[in-house]
Amino acid sequence: MIEDLFNIPFIAQLALREKQIQQNYRPVIAVHKWFARRPGTLFRGLFLAEFGESPVAETFFRKHDFPGRAIADPFMGGGSPLLEANRVGCDVIGFDINPMSAWIVREEIRQLDQTAYRAAAAGLLEQLSRQIGDLYRTDCPVFDDRDVPVKYFLWVKVLNCVSCGRDFDLFPGYLLAENRRHPRNVLVCPGCGELNEVADLRRLGSCRACDEPLLLSGPAGRNQCRCPHCGHLNRYPRPEAGAARHRLFAIEYHNPPRKNQHEGRFFKRPDAADLERFERARRRWLALEPRFTPTQVIPPGDETDRLKRWGYTRYRELFHERQLLGLELSARHIAALPDERVRHALATNLSDLVRYQNLLCRYDTMALKSLDVFSIHGFPVGLIQCESNLLGIANGNGACVGSGGWRNIIEKYAKAKEYCEAPFEVHSDGSRRVVVPVAGEWIGEQREGASARRVELRCVDSSTAALPPGSLDAVFTDPPYFGNVQYGELMDFCYVWLRNLVGSQAEGFGRDSTRAADELTVNSHQGRDLEHFTSGLSAVFHRMADALKEGAPLVFTYHHNRFEAYQAVGVAILDSGLWCTAALPCPAEMGGSIHIHGTGSSIVDTVFVCRRPAGDRPPTDEHRLFVALLRDVEQLRAAGMQPQTSGHGGSASAGSLCANSKRME
Numbered sequence: 171m172i173e174d175l176f177n178i179p180f181i182a183q184l185a186l187r188e189k190q191i192q193q194n195y196r197p198v199i200a201v202h203k204w205f206a207r208r209p210g211t212l213f214r215g216l217f218l219a220e221f222g223e224s225p226v227a228e229t230f231f232r233k234h235d236f237p238g239r240a241i242a243d244p245f246m247g248g249g250s251p252l253l254e255a256n257r258v259g260c261d262v263i264g265f266d267i268n269p270m271s272a273w274i275v276r277e278e279i280r281q282l283d284q285t286a287y288r289a290a291a292a293g294l295l296e297q298l299s300r301q302i303g304d305l306y307r308t309d310c311p312v313f314d315d316r317d318v319p320v321k322y323f324l325w326v327k328v329l330n331c332v333s334c335g336r337d338f339d340l341f342p343g344y345l346l347a348e349n350r351r352h353p354r355n356v357l358v359c360p361g362c363g364e365l366n367e368v369a370d371l372r373r374l375g376s377c378r379a380c381d382e383p384l385l386l387s388g389p390a391g392r393n394q395c396r397c398p399h400c401g402h403l404n405r406y407p408r409p410e411a412g413a414a415r416h417r418l419f420a421i422e423y424h425n426p427p428r429k430n431q432h433e434g435r436f437f438k439r440p441d442a443a444d445l446e447r448f449e450r451a452r453r454r455w456l457a458l459e460p461r462f463t464p465t466q467v468i469p470p471g472d473e474t475d476r477l478k479r480w481g482y483t484r485y486r487e488l489f490h491e492r493q494l495l496g497l498e499l500s501a502r503h504i505a506a507l508p509d510e511r512v513r514h515a516l517a518t519n520l521s522d523l524v525r526y527q528n529l530l531c532r533y534d535t536m537a538l539k540s541l542d543v544f545s546i547h548g549f550p551v552g553l554i555q556c557e558s559n560l561l562g563i564a565n566g567n568g569a570c571v572g573s574g575g576w577r578n579i580i581e582k583y584a585k586a587k588e589y590c591e592a593p594f595e596v597h598s599d600g601s602r603r604v605v606v607p608v609a610g611e612w613i614g615e616q617r618e619g620a621s622a623r624r625v626e627l628r629c630v631d632s633s634t635a636a637l638p639p640g641s642l643d644a645v646f647t648d649p650p651y652f653g654n655v656q657y658g659e660l661m662d663f664c665y666v667w668l669r670n671l672v673g674s675q676a677e678g679f680g681r682d683s684t685r686a687a688d689e690l691t692v693n694s695h696q697g698r699d700l701e702h703f704t705s706g707l708s709a710v711f712h713r714m715a716d717a718l719k720e721g722a723p724l725v726f727t728y729h730h731n732r733f734e735a736y737q738a739v740g741v742a743i744l745d746s747g748l749w750c751t752a753a754l755p756c757p758a759e760m761g762g763s764i765h766i767h768g769t770g771s772s773i774v775d776t777v778f779v780c781r782r783p784a785g786d787r788p789p790t791d792e793h794r795l796f797v798a799l800l801r802d803v804e805q806l807r808a809a810g811m812q813p814q815t816s817g818h819g820g821s822a823s824a825g826s827l828c829a830n831s832k833r834m835e
C-alpha cells in the first residue's frame with residue numbers, strides 16, 4: 171500500500187528532475203500540449219507502492235504488470251495518471267469534460283504504424299516545401315549567399331497616431347538578443363531600424379548605419395507610447411481600431427555552410443526581398459478560399475478578454491497571412507490522406523503546431539527561440555512577436571534547428587510514439603543521465619502475445635459519470651486547481667482548427683467550443699465560484715468513492731496558494747465518506763517555469779491518499795499535524811529541495827505542505 175511502500179525523497183528526486191525536462195522522462199507528453207501535467211514518475215511511484223509488494227525504490231526500474239486492475243481518472247486532461255496505469259497493465263477509464271482531452275489521450279494510447287506515419291509526414295513536408303518553401307528563405311548579407319532558411323521572423327506591433335495619422339512602432343525595448351547564446355548583444359537602432367552587435371550593455375555606442383545613439387529601453391510601456399513623428403502621447407491597445415497590426419523588423423536565419431567562418435547566430439534587418447516574400451504570401455492567401463481555417467468568433471472570458479482588448483474578434487485574426495496560408499495548405503494535405511489513423515495523427519500535430527504559428531508567440535531573447543502561446547496559462551499579448559519557420563529546419567544529421575515548425579512537431583511526435591512501444595526510466599548517475607529501458611512494459615491496448623487492456627475514454631462531466639459500485643481498484647487523479655487554468659477557454663485555440671479538420675464525429679466534437687458550464691474551475695465570466703467548485707468536486711469524489719472496492723484508494727494531487735481552495739478539497743473528501751490516510755509532498759513544477767515565474771506559486775503538490783475508514787477516524791490534533799509537517803520537510807530536504815513553509819495570510823498550503831521551495835544549488 172502507498173502508506174507503507176511509497177518513498178517521498180526517492181520519488182521527489184525523480185519528479186524534480188523530470189519537471190526540468192519533462193519530455194526526456196515522459197516523451198509521450200509531446201503528442202499534444204496539455205496544461206501543467208504532473209510528473210509521470212510520481213504516478214508510477216504511487217501505482218507501484220499501491221499494487222507492488224516491495225518498497226518503491228526497489229521496484230521502480232523493473233517491469234510490472236497488474237492485469238485486471240481497474241483504474242479511473244475523472245479529470246484525465248493530458249492523461250498522466252492513466253498512461254502510467256495503462257503502462258503497468260491496468261484497465262483504465264478516463265473522463266474529462268473537455269473534448270480535446272479524450273482526443274489527446276486516445277492519440278497517446280492508440281497504436282501507430284510508425285513507417286506509415288513517417289512516410290505521410292515526409293509527403294506533407296515535401297508538398298509544403300514545394301508550395302511555400304520559398305516564403306521561408308532569405309539572403310545572407312554577411313556572405314552574400316542566396317536563399318538560406320529563415321529560423322524566425324520578428325514582428326513589432328504598430329500603432330497609428332491619433333494626432334498626425336502616421337504609423338509608428340511599439341518597441342518596449344531595443345534588445346533583440348542577449349549575449350548568452352550569441353557572442354554579443356543585438357540591438358535594434360531606434361532611428362533607422364538597423365541591427366547592431368554590442369559587446370557591453372553599459373556602453374551601447376551609436377548605430378553603425380545612421381550614428382544615432384543606441385538605447386536599451388523603448389518608448390512603449392504602461393499602455394502608452396509617444397508618436398516619434400509629432401510627439402503626441404498615444405494610448406494602446408485600441409480595440410476599436412481592429413486587430414493589432416505588426417511590422418517585420420528582424421530575421422534570425424540559418425547558414426550552416428558558413429558556420430565555421432561566423433561566430434554565433436545570424437541576424438539581419440529584413441530587406442526588400444523579405445518584404446516582398448511576405449507580400450507574395452499575403453496575395454496567395456487572399457486568392458485562396460479557405461476550407462479549414464476557423465471562422466469562429468472568440469467568446470468573452472476570463473482569459474480571452476485580453477485578446478478582445480487588443481481588438482481580436484475572431485481566432486483567425488491571431489495569425490497573419492503567411493501563417494494562415496501554411497496552416498490551410500497543411501490541413502488540405504492532411505484531410506486528403508486515406509489512412510484514418512495517420513490522418514488523425516497528423517491532424518493532432520497540426521493542432522499542436524498552431525501553438526507556435528500565431529501572432530502571440532514571443533521570442534526568448536536569452537534562449538533565442540520562440541515561446542509558444544501557452545508558455546503561460548493564458549493568452550500573452552506582447553509587443554514583439556516571433557514567427558517560426560512553418561516547415562522547420564533540419565541540420566545534416568536530421569536534428570531540428572530552431573523551434574516551432576512542422577519538423578519539430580513530427581520528430582517529437584514520432585519519439586513519443588516510439589516511447590509508447592518501449593518506455594524507459596531515467597536515473598541520474600551524478601551529472602550523467604542514464605536511460606534505463608523497462609523491457610516488457612508498453613503503452614497501448616493490445617500487443618502480440620500479451621493480454622488486451624481495457625481503455626475507456628469519455629468526454630463527460632465526471633459528476634454524472636456512471637460506474638458500477640465496487641468496480642474500481644483505485645482512482646488516481648489530478649483535479650482542476652480552482653481557477654488556475656481555464657481549460658476550455660485556452661484549448662479552444664487548438665480545437666477550432668482540429669475540429670474543422672477531423673469533423674464532429676469524435677465524442678464531444680459536436681460542440682462549437684470546448685468550454686462547458688460544468689467545468690470545475692472558478693471563472694468570473696461564467697459565474698462559477700467557490701460554491702460551484704466545491705459542490706462539483708464533492709459530487710465527483712462521491713461518485714468515484716462509491717465505485718471503489720473496499721479499502722481501495724482515491725489518490726489525488728493538489729496545490730494552491732489560496733486557503734479557500736483547500737476548503738473545497740476538504741469538503742469533497744468528507745462528503746464522499748473518505749478519510750485521508752496520507753498526505754505526501756512531491757515537487758510538481760519548476761520554480762523557473764514561465765507560467766508561474768514571479769507568482770510566488772507553490773511548486774510542491776500534496777498527494778492526498780484517501781480511503782473509506784473501516785472504523786472511527788483517529789482524532790487529529792495540532793501536535794500530530796506539526797510532527798507530520800516537519801517529517802515532510804525533512805523528506806523534501808533529502809530530495810535536494812529547500813522547502814519553506816508558509817502559514818496563514820495569503821499563501822497557505824494544505825495539510826502538511828510547503829508553499830515555496832527552491833532547488834538546492
Ligand SMILES: C[S@@+](CC[C@H](N)C(=O)[O-])C[C@H]1O[C@@H](n2cnc3c(N)ncnc32)[C@H](O)[C@@H]1O
Pocket residue numbers: 204205206207208244245246247248249250251265266267268271630631632633647648649650651657658688689690691706
Ligand atoms: C489538472 S487537469 C488534469 C491534468 C492531467 N492529470 C494531466 O496530467 O494532463 C484537470 C482536468 O479536469 C477537467 N475537468 C474540469 N471540470 C471537469 C468536470 N466537471 N468533469 C470532468 N473533467 C473536468 C479539465 O478539463 C482538466 O483537463
